[in-house]
Amino acid sequence: MKYRLTLVILIGVITVFMGYHARKAEMSYDFAKTVPMDDPDMINFMEFKSLFGEDGNLIAIGVKDSSLYDVHNFELFRRLSDSIKTFTGVNEVYSLPQIQRFEKDTAERKFNLVPIFRNEITNQAEMDSLIQLAFDQKFYSGRLLNESNGATLMLISIDKDVLNSERRIGLTEKIVAAGDFFEANSGITVHYAGLPFVRSVIASKVKREMEMFLILSVLVTAIILFLFFRTWDAVVFPMVIIGVVVVWVLGSLVLFGYKITMLTGLIPPVIVVIGIPNSVYLLNKYHQEYELHGNKVMAVSRVVRKIGVVTLITNFTTAIGFLVLATTEIVILREFGIVAGLNIMATFIVSIILIPAVFLWLPAPNTQQLKHLKFKPLDVVLSALDKWIYSHRKTVYLITGLLVALAALGMTRLRAVAFMVDDIPEKSEIRTDLEFFEANFNGIMPLEMVVDTGERRGVLELKNLNKIEDLEEFLHSQKDISLPVSLVSFVKASKQAFYNNNPDRYSLPSSRERSFILRYMRNQSDSTGLFNSFVDSTLQVMRVSMQVADIGSEKMDSLIEEVIRPEVDSLVAGTDLKISITGTTPLFIRGNKFLIQNLRFSLILAFILIAVIMGVLFGNLKMILISMLPNIIPLLITAGIMGFFGIPLKPSTALIFSIVFGISVDDSIHFLAKYRQELFLNRFSVPITVSKTLRETGASMIYTSVILFAGFVIFAWSDFGGTIALGILTSITLMIAMFTNLILLPSLLLTFDDGRRDPQEHPLIEEYDDGFYQDLENENSNGNGSVELPENKNQTI
Template sequence: MWTRLAHFVIKNRLVLVIVLGLITATMGYLGRNVTMTYDFTKVVPESDPDMVYFEEFKQLFGEDGNILAIGIKDSSLYTPTNFLRFKYLSDELAKLEGVNNVLSIPRIQRLKKNTEERKFQLDPFFADIPQDQSTLDSLLALVMEQRFYTGQLINPENGATLILVAINKEVLNSPDRQKLIEDIKYLGDRFAESTQIDVHYAGLPFVRSIMAGKVKKELNFFLVLSVIVTGIILLVFFRSWDAVVFPMLIIGVVVVWVVGTLGIFGFKITMLTGLIPPIIVVIGIPNSIYLINKYHQEFERHGNKMKAISTVTRKIGMVTLITNFTTAIGFLVLATTDIIILKEFGIVAGLNILATFIVSFILIPAVFSWLPSPSKQQMKHLSFKPMDKVLTTFDYWIHNRRRWIYSVTIVVVAVSVYGVMQLKTVSYIVDDIPEDTDIMRDMGFFESNFSGVMPLEVVVDTGKKRGVIRLSNLQKVQQLETFLDSIPEISKPVSLVSFIKAARQAYYNNNPAYYQLPNSMDYNFILQYFRDQSDSSGLLKAFVDSTGQKMRITLKMADIGSVEMDKLIRGTIQPRIDSLFADTEVTATVTGTSPLFVKGNRYLVQNLQMSLILAFIIIAIVMGILFVNLRVVLISLIPNIIPLLITAGLMGYFNIALKPSTSLIFCIAFGIAVDDAIHFLAKYRQELFAHNFFVPIAISRSLKETGTSMMYTSIVLFFGFVIFAGSDFGGTVALGVLTSTTLLIAMFTNLLLLPSLLLTFDDGKRRKDAHPLIEQYDEDFYHETDDEEIDLKRLEVQKQE
């Protein structure tokens, strides 16, 4: 089959290249409107009960993660000049399109009792900013008496204060979000410049927008860097511009196909799918290395260019297809998960890795058939003495020092297993960002002054309409809020209880001593002031549903990590809720972005573990179909499992947590690493038939012919992935460093351990009447001189004008 296919590709190469060009143009057109997503939270499946509940929560009360916080801690803020600028900043922020509301000290209002109309009205503190310090201090003292705001908007102990900016949901999930965040930061920075007061930014809208901007920059940077790095390595290896330009042309075509695939499926660019183009550059190059290296080997043997191209297509085509398939499996298994970002990443990467085979299988033979025959200079790499010396040394160790190879392997595996036992699973909401960045320093500011800004919600369901205004229910909720307020990592709660306590304070002429829930004596009097009260601010609607059955307790918390957050919610808050409402009809449920993050983290790690197991199974089945030899399958998997074990051990020793970004490494690395084993075993099987099933010679010949390509591809993969260490995101750094480390280790295990295991445990006997898939090179698989039996007339092609 591969002989006919080789002849077909060469004979129709011009037509096939034109077809590829048309497909590429179409894919470019389809991908022209692909945009970046501004929602990085698609982790928990939409069908999950907690996610369903969270969506219902947002329908009732609105978004919980739409607040951007601006923090200030400077006594000079409370001077007339700077406070006037502070008010101007707050007012200007409120004017921005996409901002729903702005809450800050200059804009706060207090409830005031209107005895004539028997209702409460809102009275602004700072209709005008006083010009003298004493008047301003008097007003600020009144602000501090408003217990509703202390601990929320201002820290009474050190004077730190916040501006809370509520962003419109539609803007939050659109490209307009980036411009809005930039406008907010511009206003804040202007204020800081004019007052010499430090300004801090935090909140999910801000962090995610900054991350989106960084992701966009990194996509372009790493794509260009991966092309440069792999291009330099190819030039060093092959010493020919032909071997650099045309592989890069292949990669360029596939990168366009990646964007087109996103457009076809309607996917957006995420932090994961954005990494696919540079990953394709790195993974796609080995195809070209194997094809070009084999082409040069064949041409050196007989000097016939067309015969060499045909032989390469027949001999390497099948193996390249299988290796691309196994690499794609490492990605495609991610499509079996319920997690949208992983599913999209797996589908796009897997399909385009398979597409890389198609493009390289057509372009490499076609282009090199048009180019002049390779010169002696271009083939010097075939006798690269340092590489030959390394392979000769490896061959000597395999035949004479196998015990040492096994001993070192056993020791390394044992040490790695101990490291794996130290491995921890933890991640953070604001994760993978270096500690020395402004984002993390600002996060520290909010956590030290306001217990953080990460959203946490508790929904109280009283079970009856208007149940939220029953005094007994309010008292129970207050007990829960008191308990929550006592937890250092959680901010002071805000709920209907807070509003009613503020109303009682207003009822008693804003005396802070009355900031408490009403008692049975004055409760009905205070309720009379709420009758026919309009909620022009919309605040009440944001905390109570339309039936009065459910209420919301809003909190903010520190980003303490998934493990501690899980302990806090499951081990501390939930038991207290259960005990408080045990004998009532009232239920309380913890929800919000923070708890969903904890669950999403568990989902990701579990799904990635299952994907890795699935990849093992599928690749083992593929190897079984290829070789129809259980012993060979087991022998081939061991050298590719050990690098994963070593990497996991290194993570344990260096305290690199197992989290979504690091779990992803194992699926990808295993799918890529096993490619070398397939190339080696394919050649090994052929050499067995060529040398009367004598294993030692078959090992040596296979190592000599495939070893160079294995080392070339491993070096390209190592440097191709290690460039991601320059990222600003810890997850991308981990992906680069750990994947490159795994693949480098896999090179040594496939060059040393795999041949050693074959030499020890494989007797070399094969049935000549059995034809496993790996033998489908051509009709004369068993003969070493099969190249001489090619019908050259079938390779004749018309000269192109």
């Protein structure tokens, strides 16, 4: 209070500094790394990329319409391929109009790659002939072409530097615009898929949603503040505080070297929602104090002394729910936890400086501004709760027990499942397009195998090729896996070319045919680089590439570990072959397991840390248990709801528990801090103390819970499934926590706390306010040392 001008100026300077850096905040376009770099699976994946390049850099365009094979539409499709190939950031385009076939050159004893569709096609008869020739090239069947229904793919390889930069969004938009032009002129529906495409869409939506939710959260909380307090200053200045902290959030992202991800993009609106309760408690207490004695300076002073430390502690417990994520090995979680946790503490600092400073400068509150203290509907609710707690405590315990039992039953149905495109809405166009690729080409998500033959030029050994062919046939027999492509495919295509492109000859050469067919291949030049992307320079290691459907982490893990891996182990038994399964899809499964494990550990750590804080604050084991129970039960009920409604446990939903626990325990701390204070004032009478505490803190608890509910529920309007789940489940859990803290917590105190305390020993929660009890006794005393009691309590002290 003494140095408020200096402190306000200091906050202004820091905000300008943070605002300067906030201008440089950038979106993240990198693939979210959820597996530590020293994990064996990640090491294998990085080795794969060093040998063969990116596996998740393909955008797919799919069409399925017989009119594509009309001359006019086919030429439009050719132009689409040619135009996309000229886009900056596109490495290569593989599509039906560009496909080539091997042609035997007997003079040079090699195969030449010859385009099937060389020139502009002039008539339908020529078109039909060439299409048949294309379908005869078995190398492309099941990969670029679906023989059974005529569906075809265009695969667009994206440059790595563009893939991991903002330019990816612009490139994706250009590809879609080109596809739209083709669709408009041909009448053929175009479908899009591929990880670069999905990630580009997500990155664009994250940026838009961060702005939208920030605006919505400000509007919603401002409206609720006005409805509660009915005065402009109680709305404007809390919003100023939040505005300052949002600038600090963006500035700290830049200072830490972080980028805006799907998680860190949620921090500004979350800060708005979590930060407002600080102002609610401070303003409510300020108005209560001023109404009590009419002295503005004394009211502000007592706000700082009486609930300043409590607000510090509640902010710290909320921050713990986020900061525990900093202990994880997952980069995106660690960044989210650090930035959110530190800025929640910054919210306390800004609040505890600006609220007292501003309201010292403003005129004293008038009658209109204090009107909310006598809000009759709220008084009716709190009175009803007070009576219910005293009269129906057994019913409270019975209902709580039933809810916990139901929650336990629901938890048995809880499953941990995540999808590669988890955050895309079920009815979105992306989902529809993904279903098209899964129906016609068994999926589009990358799955890779690396085969090490153990010897130089070992990939050309016929015994090894036969083994890999057996593996590929097994893989293709699985309904969710596309036809693999590898060196085996090239060798089969070479044999077909050797026999004048007879489709029936698309097979591996026999031992008799091997020498002269492979002689042709040795003289082969690869101007496209396609061949080299499937074997290493020593011809010892080869790649088997395929796509899979997005069947979810649980089924995918089962497919890889229980179906594919046993077959691989059986196949290589007794040979020198070593086959490893890798790629973006298996890494995603591994990452999902890591996320769940890390979040489980974070939740346990949050429990322990907050329990320790409760122990330090109240110095009483019984109070620790009483304070924790009302905040654990809402988490159990939410887990049960997830089980009953089939909401899977995945990173976005697992994240809820540690965050909500840190937030919900704030109400317990406020309630118990006031309870401890009132206990001494009321001569350790638990019933009177509980009633007084409920009536004084209950209003603020309801106010803040409503703000938190409304603030988080706005995330239900997200386009991302994870954000929707985060918003709805967090809102539900916080509302349940409000009721448990307003009903169950007082009930537990009445049942298990005898009120006996040593007047000479005060735990940390009481030591911050020397002389506080004496002051209040003087204020509430009738002059002879006895304390005036509420009219409804027939007790004398």
